Amino acid sequence: MATATKEEMDILIKLQDIETRAYKINKILDGVEQEIETRRKKRSDAENGLAKLESELETTRSQYKEFESEVRDRDIRLKKSEEYLKNVKTNNEYQTLLREIDDNKKRNSEVETQMIEFLERIETKEKEIREIKSRCEDIVRDTEREIAEIESTTITERKELEEILEKRDAVATLVKPRLLDMFNRILKQSAGLAIVPMTNSTCNGCFMKVPPQKFIEIQRGESLNFCHQCHRILYYKGN
Numbered sequence: 001m002a003t004a005t006k007e008e009m010d011i012l013i014k015l016q017d018i019e020t021r022a023y024k025i026n027k028i029l030d031g032v033e034q035e036i037e038t039r040r041k042k043r044s045d046a047e048n049g050l051a052k053l054e055s056e057l058e059t060t061r062s063q064y065k066e067f068e069s070e071v072r073d074r075d076i077r078l079k080k081s082e083e084y085l086k087n088v089k090t091n092n093e094y095q096t097l098l099r100e101i102d103d104n105k106k107r108n109s110e111v112e113t114q115m116i117e118f119l120e121r122i123e124t125k126e127k128e129i130r131e132i133k134s135r136c137e138d139i140v141r142d143t144e145r146e147i148a149e150i151e152s153t154t155i156t157e158r159k160e161l162e163e164i165l166e167k168r169d170a171v172a173t174l175v176k177p178r179l180l181d182m183f184n185r186i187l188k189q190s191a192g193l194a195i196v197p198m199t200n201s202t203c204n205g206c207f208m209k210v211p212p213q214k215f216i217e218i219q220r221g222e223s224l225n226f227c228h229q230c231h232r233i234l235y236y237k238g239n
């Protein structure tokens, strides 16, 4: 059976007090962290929305540029064809070339109409982006301020936690490694409560009645005793 001296039991109780305080502080900090996370999400949503619009604008602009170069290339071809038209020999050739010139002109005119539409689209998007950018800057500024404010409310807790953890590490060195491992394992499995007093022959961890035989053993305090229900370490604290 695992054993622990009276001194070791006292140290475990002290360790538990430290862990309980750390657990409470961590809970406060977790809640605060969630609040901060909400702000961070708000900020990144705004930034992502803006980035999406900017990338859409970039796509529209590059489509516009493609149209531009398409028209330019066709213009060059048109000029060449018009030049060539002066030198054609047959009527057939002349008609074919004329038709080609006509088609190209028509196509360019279509593309130019589309370009006007694209220019309008670009302008609208630029205006939208300007507005959203300014709103996004406000959100970033506001959320940063809010996060700093929230963080400042926990300065005391963070400092205390740091001190507590240092103290815990120091106290932990006073316990046999095997006992400490066991304590830490129970702590992890039992919602941060590894050692609990037995009062009125009841486990203070799960509030189950302790069997009479166990009660006597715990009262004697000569061996390590565990609650048969929640498996926490039990110690006697008087009735």
Ligand SMILES: [Zn+2]
Pocket (backbone or CB within 6 Å): 203, 204, 205, 206, 207, 208, 227, 228, 229, 230, 231, 232
């Ligand atoms: Zn129990």
